[in-house]
Amino acid sequence: MDEKFSASAGSVVAGIDVGGTFTDLLLIDGKAGGKVHIAKTPTTVENQAFGVVSALGATGFPVDGIDLIVHGTTTTTNAVLERRLARTGMITTRGFRDVIELGRRTRPQAYGMTGTFVPVIPRDLRLEVSERVEASGAVRISLDEAEMREAVKKLLDAGCESLVIHFLHSYANPAHERRAAEIAAEIWPNGHITTGHALLSEAREFERGVTAAVNASVQPILERYVERLRKELAGKGYARDFLIMNGNGGMISARFVTLESAKTVMSGPASGVIAAAYTGKRAGFGNLVTYDMGGTSTDVALIRNAEPAVSNEIEIEYAMPIHVPMVAVHTVGAGGGSIARVDAAGLIQIGPESAGANPGPICYGRGGAEPTITDANLVLGRLAPKKLLAVDNPVTVERVTGIFQEKIGKRTGLSGVEAAGAVLRLGNMKMAGAIRMVSVSRGHDPRDFALFAFGGAGPLHATALARELGLPRVLVPARPGITNALGCVVADMRHDFVNTINMPVASLDEAKLRAVLERHRDEGEALIAKEAVKPDAIRVTHSADMQFVGQTHIINVPLPSLAVSRETLQLLFEKAYFARFKVELPEIRANLVNLNTSVTGVRPQIDLSRLIDPAGRAATLEEARREIRPVWYHGTWHDTPVYAREKLPLDAAIEGPAILEQMDATTVLEPGDHARSDADGNIIIDIGEA
């Protein structure tokens, strides 16, 4: 672990991503000219390390020959969503222990007066001590150290293995939290002590408290997991430090990751977006809307100039905010398993109910009885019946079509096939609407973007969605099903910093701004220097969160350098605001809310041209064709050629309608679409006129 590993183009890098169903591995062997090894093994839910090791085994590649392993894990994500958390105690300012249970006075949905909420830490494990800091940072009541000791002991006796110290206004003056942590450390048997200000030094006690509580509650779990994996890997001959994917889309040494465990909670979706940005940049598409459709939900993110949008305000579920910089992935509650029905008004509705993975769509043969979007794809010939029906107990296409007729067609006067067509069209339309709200509706011109489709079902719907959204192009990567693992392989090391300024631009001290940004840069560089991997280069980017004085929402404005004048700030903001809202407000002053910096340790370029083995490519399009089958588009059947994606000649030009099948994804070209392949094996589809 002492030697500093310098990943060069000639090294062997393995990315391993654990998903809900499968653990995906992508190994690129730089020593063999970028030869690619891929493995897909079932995820082992109880201990993800087993799945990781079996994926490594499945490649046949000697583990001791791997130079670097980068790993994306859902250990913490699952722990939070399933509330399988470490027993955690919280000590707060007297009078404020309920903050994380009260929330910000909300309800789960606008209409309907029901709903439930379970706080991350139960009330009996939340204790209070005397101490109070004012908003200015002035101490009003000193920390009662005896009470603090007492509270720590009580929580220890109650069986807690992790501790949160969350005091009011600790972002303004962290002295009490620091002292309290010292006292706790004297008694606490392990290092699992999280202070509120350390992770997020910003006002808003609920958001900061929940962020800290999530961090503490997953820390022991992540630590155990990392330790298990380290042992497993060492047993196979990999003794180096490995890296773990963070929610900001950067990787961090497994030795440091647990300190800020909360940052790994959204890392799965982030790595997919990182892979998209990387792939898109190589393909010449800097502006992307990423679209990862799964069974129950769909993840969407926006990439501009090859940079994924980052947000400090992610909410992972109702009243569960994690306010640390993370790739802004929006989850839309519709996926392949979304159920279609006819409502009391005789109209077809899609979702929000989902058949999920169990029982899943009808065609999975696990007892699903309600028609879903995936079933519609099957009925319409978009999904190959042979491939899908092999999964479990076979259900015939006729039977699925019959269910569409029965459940949808009967009341709407449609045949089974027409009903499936309607479900698909409406599903795409709804999904497009939700995607528009979180992407192109925010002042971006859709014509400047391409849709990057991945995940099992993304490429199946991509052309229809692009049409609906007005995006002229779709990019389907070579290996849509292992995009997250690719994200691990290509991710950089990254650290993000936020400082709240909250001052009108006119009264800013330019030198102080510069000092803040310089400090960010220095801290980030120091952190990257500690990593086991030496970067090729260090890239530093700065941005400002701004608003007009009096507003509460912010707009993120990229800064050209760390030396920005007040005039430049004002100008950049006004430009960004006009682009978003088409509104000019010369009468109102601008306000600088936050300064942000991200420091990236750039890793060497990785060659993606062999993701699809060049040797397997056919000489002509004809040779790559598997069959011709009828597929339903816009109300009629079209005889559609079906190609084996990995056999397509690299220079092939494909006219829609066509279907491209590969191991874990199906891409649909609608009539009028044109597709071509690029050097990395991406399929680029120009959307034809509707």
Added chain:
Amino acid sequence: MAKLDTITLSVLQAALQQVCDEMDLTFSRAAFSPVIAEANDRSDGIYSAVDGSLIAQGSQGLPVFVGVMQYSTKTVIEMIADGRCLAPEPGDIYIVNDPYLGGTHLMDVRFVMPVYRDGKIFCWLSNTGHWPDIGGSVPGGFSASATAVEQEGLRLPPVKLFKKGVLDPEIYAIICSNIRVADQRIGDIRAQAAALLIGQDRLNEILDRYGDETVVEAIAELRRRAAEQMRASIAVIPDGVYRSQAFVDSDGVVNEPLTINLAVEKQGDTLTFDFAGSSKPCAGPMNSVLATTLSSVYLAMRHIFPEVPISAGAFEPLDVKRPEGTFLDAKYPRPVSGCAAEVSQRIAEAVFAAMVQALPEKVTAAPAGSSGNFALGGNDPARGRDYVMYQISGGGYGGNAGHDGLSNGCSTIGISKSPPVEIMEQAFPVLYRHYALREGSGGAGKHRGGFGLAYEVEILRGEARASFVMDHGRFGPQGALGGKDGAPNSVTVFRGGEAHVPPHLSKEQDIALKAGDRVRVGTPGGGGYGNPRERDPKQVAEDVRLGYYTAEQAREMFGGEPVNG
């Protein structure tokens, strides 16, 4: 109807909804007023060219605006027709906030814009935003003791604020010289107009793609089907008359409770709402105008049937008898500032209390049902400036067939978040001594009510005046089907160490405070659902273990001994 198939119809339903959702999003994101930007106290919709009836409304609009804007749009159309309003031209936007012309209170300012196709008005787009101030005797507009609408602020009939796309500087100047913090209103005006313009763009795209005729047909058909859907939802209710009552603590001027009497008659597939026997119009600001009363019924029904889309059709099977002669149908010049925030929630409570008898599986016991408005206006000597601080707060929700009620939920008519304590202390010279779950406040029941909020604020510097417009101080939110009421709202002001309880319990204006004085508030708990003795003893024990109730409270409220397990 031949060419309008189900698929196109379903697609257009979703498309029109998305237009409204995008207007909502734009309005919130661009707004200055935190009431709009953070609290989402706004709504956007599409209205018929003929009679202003509602075609579609944003799904994240403030619930109390459900259906309201169709009345103001209708009024604008009528006033144009009889010449009381200037005739519209492309690019015009009317502004109106007159409560008696299909509104709520004066702070809710409506923009109404015609959308033209081929030189004719195709439909209207309208939105409402709650402005932080509209003039009147108190900052913010919630005067607890106003006795005429003139004391509540500037009242605007429909006038063209934008003429052919250009802001009219004269009308703008009149508005600005009548309201407080006028310098930021230009930002809200631009945001409110930007939302309508984005809606117009999106709508034009849909019309271009599907054809105006098809969309017109679809709108008519969607309206018919929404009515059908509401009728189908209603049809499962057993025929009969379901009666309920709800009480407003007082009108803020005369210290007597106001009664809402409601009889809901279900016959076939129609519900008739009759408020006969409710209190007369009141002297203080707890009157409701007709549009708000209707909207309150609609929003309560939508809480019960959230799956029915919001459109005029959905309201057709809901026959609300005009409550003439009561405080639920106030006429000029009755003061109305409390109608949108508080009276509307009592009307919704009456609807819930009647409907829970009819649909026990779907409807909850009464929620806290108050916006919990606490305003503090004062001077901060350390910063040498005046300030106005608003604290809104949540309360417990009612228990229901499946679960206990949610704690510290937002108001029935709102979806707004409350401000963080740290932000309040940064902005104002106050210190919160506690901000906690109000123990013991959830009404007992098989499924208990959620808990209210307990907070106490101390004035750190200078002098200030406190005002309260809350409710449920006299009686707690009502339990249902044998469940007990939640704890009532409580306000105590400590002045120079002496406790003062407002005579009207939940409402008072201009209580003078000095540094060191404190305001302590406990918000209502939700009503319990079902017989408390049927509550699982293990759940009772768990509630005691978590400190939600003391062991003694648990014995008293739920009976028997809590079981440890």
